[in-house]
Amino acid sequence: MSTHTETPVDGSAETITGAQPYEAGFTESSAGRVYTVTGGDWEQVLGTGEDDGERITVNMGPQHPSTHGVLRLVLEIEGETVTETRLVIGYLHTGIEKSCEYRTWTQAVTFLTRADYLSPLYNEAAYCLSVEKLLGITDEVPERATVIxxxxxxxxxxxxxxxxxxTGGMELGATTGMIFGFREREKILDLLETITGLRMNHAYIRPGGLAQDIPDEVIPAIRAFLDYMPKRIREYHALLTGQPIWKARMVDVNFLDAAACLALGxxxxxxxxxxxxxxLRKTMPYCGYETYEFDVPTALEGDSYARYLVRIEEMGESLKIIEQCLDRLRPGPVMVADKKIAWPSQLAIGSDGMGNSLEYIRKIMxxxxxxxxxxxxxxxxxxxxPAGQVYTQIESPRGELGYHVVSDGGTRPFRVHVRDPSFVNLQAVPALTEGGQVADVIVGVASVDPxxxxVDR
Amino acid sequence: MTDLVPGSAGVPGGPGGRRRDAFGARGSGDTSGFGGLVPPVAALASTSRPFGDEAADTVYDTLERVFPELGDAVERVVFAYGELTIHVRRERLLDVAWTLRDDPGLRFELLSSLSGVDYPDDLTGRRLHSVVHLTSLTHRHRLRVEVSVADGDAVLPSLTPVWPTADWHEREAYDLFGIVYEGHHELTRIMMPDDWVGHPQRKDYPLGGIPVEYKGAQIPPPETRRSYS
Incomplete structure (x- = not known):
């Protein structure tokens, strides 16, 4: 009998040991019953079936550098082959949807922008479009606000x-790609900081329009970026597109065809x-996307490499749209004229940074x-x-971002549900990775871009 | 006054609600009177047809043609804000779903979203709603399918056989609202820990905030602050 128990705290409790080898024993102590499991190994505890062979279960994450945060993957592997992938999420659940129900319609933007933190403006836009639909002011949002x-x-x-x-490059060991990606992203974050005041989680798009107009000095900066970026995209192609290692890791890996995509959402x-x-910018246009000229890049292969090519091409298309936006900017208001909806406060830059405009404070006080x-x-x-429910879907960088917004006629959202593309797309990871190699799991998760x-909201 | 009036505070097809007086401040600071102005609209009435929207009319006409027992399956049809909602009895949900997905005239290939909503004051007494948003890529149509169940009997068929993507959506609705999807292969919690008690997104589940001290003053948690609606 190899089961041991701790000595009880007060020395008086009876010690019970398990009847079978390796069965858990327990001790009654003053603090309650204490269970003890010692000795043995898993093979003896669980037995080895004939089929088990080399099959082992590996836990990847939730704190793994290639899981994009706190995704946990439970992999069943046989040698190098993945036989089963299970995903565990929820480690980042912060109750954003519930919190929105306790704030005003405008305050909810501040929460929702923190859901998908790499595309916060999409969360804000989709939510605001929903609220505007409920308010019936979709057509009254000023042209300038929509263009911005x-x-x-x-x-x-x-x-x-x-x-x-x-991040995808870094996971494959392409650290130069990592440096390149973050270098250019920094330029965009600088632009967004100039426009909204914040690098991330902007809370810039508000029901009815925008929090503030864009400063004039950002226009030449965006034009400079439009000159700069195409060269960089060519650089990515030169660095990665034909590169043998990059292709060896991605071509024909993590295949998913269109029918499977639709079944899995x-x-x-x-x-x-x-x-x-x-x-959705083409097929169910919103924000006037039908009036912009751009293409929808596609590929036929359905593998990780095709996803890489599509994303790179999409960057170029976005540059086209940005250029058209700049040409369309005409002076005008950026918030609906309705004073019962438009945020009354005006912002201005003071000596201590951005805050309420002193002129405005003087007026109201x-x-x-x-x-x-x-x-x-x-x-x-x-x-x-007004009471009712709407669902608004827009094309975020990761796919369809939908907002199901319900109002009971009050000053707070009755229910806000975020259909986040990462949440849905992650369901495809088992289909992408099962039957492949362990190393390709990393590529598979990265190619979905969760x-x-x-995901957790 | 607490008598039930039509309208989820106003909208055709809303879940219903309690009447507020024009100046029903109810202990809050709302003295404007805006809060009480509830237009009386029949709550459980369907929108009369035609809806006046080409896509919505097409979808419903087609559904009526290919699904003859539609009157038995659909409780009511609501067209509001340019969006069509059909409220389906749970017994017929799967039949309707298969038709919506497979009929060439409908072809709702994509289940975009599934979310739970809790209406504690629902006039039918079935407070938990499971709301599905479907997208037809072929016809570029959208449709909302809503099923409501009572709290003690919150069971409805799972849509995973029709649209496998419903898997995680249904787990989320189960986790946060306690709606049980029969036929789901693995209906476990997805957001909350496995041993969590309760369903946090229900309206009667407290938000659970704590008071925060700011510059010497105590700021009460959000759910205990003054509310206007």
Whole structure:
């Protein structure tokens, strides 16, 4: 009998040992029953079936550098072959959807922008489009606000794809790709910081328009970026596209065809790399995308390499859209005219950074009691949104980002559900990786480009 | 006043709700009166047809043609905000789903989203709603299919045989709302820990905030602050 038990704390408790070898024993102590399992090995405990052979179960994550955050993969492997992949998520669940139900319609933007943290502006845009649909002001959102929305979204699409290139490259050992990706992303984050005041989690797009207009000095900076970026994209092609190692790791790896994509709900670059040109910007346009000229890159192979090519091509298409946005920018308001919805506060840059405009504060505090009441009511109570439910879907860098927003007619969202593309696309990982090599699991997860902030919300 | 009136505070096909007085401040600071203005609209009424939207009319006409017992399967049809919703009885959900997916005139290949919603004041007494958003890539149509179940009997058939992507969506709705999808192969918690008790996204589940101190003042947790709706 090799089962041992701890000496009880007070020395008085009886020690029971397991009847069978290696059965858990327990001790009654003053702190309650203490179980002890010692000795033996798993083979004796579980037995070895004839079929088991070399089959072992490996836990990858949740703190693994190639799991993009806190994804946990449970792999059953036989030698180098993966026979079963199971994904465990939820480690980053922060209850964003529930929290939204306790804030005003405008405040919810601040939460939702933190869901998919590599494409926060998409979360804001999809949510705001939903709220505007419920309010019935979709057509009243000023033209300038819509153009700027498209502009910042496309900037962010490039930034998001660059992070994918950087992290995906790093996971395959292409550290130069990693440096390149983050180098260019930094330029975009600088632009977004100039526009919104923040590098990430901007809370810039608001129901009815934008938090503020874009500063004039950013226009030449964006033009400079438009000159700079195509050269860099050529550099990625030169570095990676024909590179034998890159291709050996990705070509014909993690195959998923269009029918499987639809069955598993996979959208975005993964679906387009399987040959289906489904891009919501073209097929179900929003924000005036039908008036922009751009192509939807596709590939037919349905493997990781095709997904890489599609994403690189998409960056070039986004540059085209950004250029058209700049040409379309006309002076005008960036928030709906309706004073019962438009955020009353005006922002300005002071000596200590950005804050409420002093001129505006002077007006509401010094001259107009009604303006002060209006400001107070709108900021603390918020506006009411007619009851009902809407679903808005937009094309985020990872696929269809949908917002199911329900209102009961009050000043707070009744329910906000985020259909995050990462959450749905991750379901395809077992289909991508089972039957392949362990090393290809890393490629498979990377080629789906999940962002765990959006997966777990 | 707490008598039930039509409308989920106003919208055709809403889940219903309780009436608020024009100045029903209910202990909150709302003295504007805006909060109480609830237009009386029949809650459980269907939208009359035609809906006035080409896509919605096409979808529903086609569904009616290829699914003869539709009147038996669909409780009501609502067209609002340019979106078509059909409320389906759970007994017929799978039949309707197969038709929606496979009929050449409908072809809803993609289950975009599935989410739970909790309406504690639902007029039918079935507070838990499972809402599915379907997309037809062939016809570029969208459709919302809604099924409601009562709290004590929150069981409905799983859509995973029709659309495998429903797998994680249904696990999420089970985890956060306690809706049980019969026929799901692995209905376990997905967001919360496995040993969690309760379903956090239900309306009666507390948010669980703690007071925060800021510059010497105590800020109460969000769910205990003054609310206006």
């Amino acid at each position: 929305r498209v502009l910042v979204m496309e900037l962010q699409r490039i930034a998001s794809h660059l992070v994918w290139l950087a 996979t959208t975005g670059p993964v679906l387009r790399a399987a040959g289906l040109p489904w891009d 010094g001259t107009s009691m009604e303006a002060l009441i209006h400001h107070f009511k709108l900021v603390t109570e918020g506006f009411r949104v 962002v765990l902030g959006g």
